Amino acid sequence: MSVQALRRESPPSITAEQLNSTLELQRAAFMNEGPPGYRVRRHHLELLLRLVLDNQDRIAAAIAVDFGADGADGAGRSTDETLRVEIMPTVFSIRHAIKCLRSWMRPSRRSTHWATWPSLARVEYVPLGVIGVIAPWNYPVSLSLGPLAAALAAGNRVMIKPSELTPKTSALLAELIAKSFTPEHVTVCTGGVEVAQAFSSLAFDHLLFTGSTSIGRLVMRAASEHLVPVTLELGGKSPALIDRDAKFGAGVGSLLLGKLYNAGQTCIAPDYLLVHSSKVDDVVQQIRTQAASMYPRLADNSEYTAIINARHRERLLGYLEDAREKGATLLEINPGDESPERFAEANKIPLTLLLDVDDSMRVMQDEIFGPLLPIKTYTDLDEAIDYINAHPRPLAAYVYSESAKTIDRFGRRVVSGALSINATAVHFAQDELPFGGVGHSGMGQYHAREGFLTFSHQKAVYRQLRPNLMHLVAPPYDGALKRRLIQFLIGN
Ligand code: NAD
Numbered sequence: 001m002s003v004q005a006l007r008r009e010s011p012p013s014i015t016a017e018q019l020n021s022t023l024e025l026q027r028a029a030f031m032n033e034g035p036p037g038y039r040v041r042r043h044h045l046e047l048l049l050r051l052v053l054d055n056q057d058r059i060a061a062a063i064a065v066d067f068g069a070d071g072a073d074g075a076g077r078s079t080d081e082t083l084r085v086e087i088m089p090t091v092f093s094i095r096h097a098i099k100c101l102r103s104w105m106r107p108s109r110r111s112t113h114w115a116t117w118p119s120l121a122r123v124e125y126v127p128l129g130v131i132g133v134i135a136p137w138n139y140p141v142s143l144s145l146g147p148l149a150a151a152l153a154a155g156n157r158v159m160i161k162p163s164e165l166t167p168k169t170s171a172l173l174a175e176l177i178a179k180s181f182t183p184e185h186v187t188v189c190t191g192g193v194e195v196a197q198a199f200s201s202l203a204f205d206h207l208l209f210t211g212s213t214s215i216g217r218l219v220m221r222a223a224s225e226h227l228v229p230v231t232l233e234l235g236g237k238s239p240a241l242i243d244r245d246a247k248f249g250a251g252v253g254s255l256l257l258g259k260l261y262n263a264g265q266t267c268i269a270p271d272y273l274l275v276h277s278s279k280v281d282d283v284v285q286q287i288r289t290q291a292a293s294m295y296p297r298l299a300d301n302s303e304y305t306a307i308i309n310a311r312h313r314e315r316l317l318g319y320l321e322d323a324r325e326k327g328a329t330l331l332e333i334n335p336g337d338e339s340p341e342r343f344a345e346a347n348k349i350p351l352t353l354l355l356d357v358d359d360s361m362r363v364m365q366d367e368i369f370g371p372l373l374p375i376k377t378y379t380d381l382d383e384a385i386d387y388i389n390a391h392p393r394p395l396a397a398y399v400y401s402e403s404a405k406t407i408d409r410f411g412r413r414v415v416s417g418a419l420s421i422n423a424t425a426v427h428f429a430q431d432e433l434p435f436g437g438v439g440h441s442g443m444g445q446y447h448a449r450e451g452f453l454t455f456s457h458q459k460a461v462y463r464q465l466r467p468n469l470m471h472l473v474a475p476p477y478d479g480a481l482k483r484r485l486i487q488f489l490i491g492n
Helices: 003-008 016-033 038-054 056-066 079-105 142-153 167-180 193-200 213-224 248-264 277-294 310-325 340-346 381-389 404-413 448-454 480-490
Strands: 108-110 119-127 130-134 157-161 186-188 206-210 230-233 238-242 270-276 329-333 351-355 372-378 396-400 418-421 456-464
Touching (some): 016 130, 016 193, 038 056, 038 167, 056 079, 056 167, 079 448, 142 157, 142 206, 157 193, 167 186, 193 213, 238 248, 248 396, 270 277, 270 381, 310 329, 310 372, 381 404, 404 418, 448 456
Parallel strands (some): 130 206, 238 270, 238 396, 270 372, 351 372
Antiparallel strands (some): 119 456, 329 351
8 A cells, every 4th residue: 555545544533432332342242252262262363363464564554654654765664674573573472372372271270278178279261351452652563463462362352542643553453453353352442642541541351551651650540440450561761781791792783673673762672871981982883883784874764763753853852952961972873974954854863872971861861762872881780780770660671791690690680671681672572471561661561471361360260079078167166176176277
């Protein structure tokens, strides 16, 4: 589909009444039909997989438009990047769910207390009912369909509210989901912030929100009205520490992938570096060389993604101005020597390193979410770890080191959603690892079996067999035998 054709589509905004009636419809269908079995769930996951596989080009085209492609060279987000950062992880996670579904669903047998013998116990994993999913704009497909896959594997019905900042992708998702699923099973609810607010107030059986910490707070408050349990996948400042004995030459590529995929608009992008003071010049040089080889040009290069909109570009340029005024040294990496006007036209910003930074600068206070990379130096590892721990807990912490002692110390002392050693961001794509934050970077998890568990109720099922001695613990409590038995059970 051409960019121009996509531009004409705009998703209608769902009303508060429609939101309520969709929830009622899905809940009634869930209550009437009961939990789906293995075959039905597998079929739902296969439908979802087909939806993604059959529509890769349309998805990539819609995302390109949402990231500002207007048919001109270099703008938006390239199909190649969307294949790597949205289609691939989504397809992998759905395939993984299909592969593991039977074992995930299998009840787990538990032993029973001998005093209640003969008896049996097990935990059954039953669907919760209707799940709400609120998605952000930065990975509009994988962060909508990833949670959807986990919720479907667990046998639920799902309502999705995608971001208003990606209207073309949201419209496409609504269209594709409506073709593959009935409205009483999965629905995409499009609209702006008012719709998001109304959505987060619905009496779901569980609500998964992916977005900023500030909005996460509002979502949790709205959900508390109906005691809706929440999973919050939030953001924050994820540090990357480069130790004295890091082989950073081998690691710089992985650091830049994490930082420059989607132009840094990634929740787990390394937000800032903590570099041992003896290595700063080397690290800066390695980053310069490697960045130039990955992106010889930026504004005119469609492989380098644009900033989502002008407001976010202004926000990022504001960080640079603020830091410069407060004494930071800025190193712009612009290997093709492209002009500021070209960057403005393409709504892009070159990778910019910031040296001599301190906490008075906004770039060291807010989550950056763009291609700016502050570099702080340290001399003592504990001092660097203390700096991280004095700030809100990050979604990911990265350490580049060849020293087992340093890695161990960093891993034990830094509290973060995830720890990645000599790599950034790729832990997200590991199907067997749960994904989630801690503290201000979020609560709860999805991906892997943990995602299935998030959307399941772990129901305790107990069965008493006969004959048994249970009458000995029932009233009346008199009688020496009963008393002796209870004393025996309690012990001393
Ligand atoms: P955002 O918080 O502005 O918006 C996220 C979603 O919340 C959107 O769908 C929006 O419509 C909705 N929303 C907006 N106002 C709302 C309100 N008052 N009540 C309920 N919902 C509301 O986030 P964003 O700008 O779309 O995404 C960027 C943020 O998301 C960053 O902080 C990033 O770190 C975080 N993020 C986290 C993850 C993760 O997995 N942990 C992944 C991607 C992005």
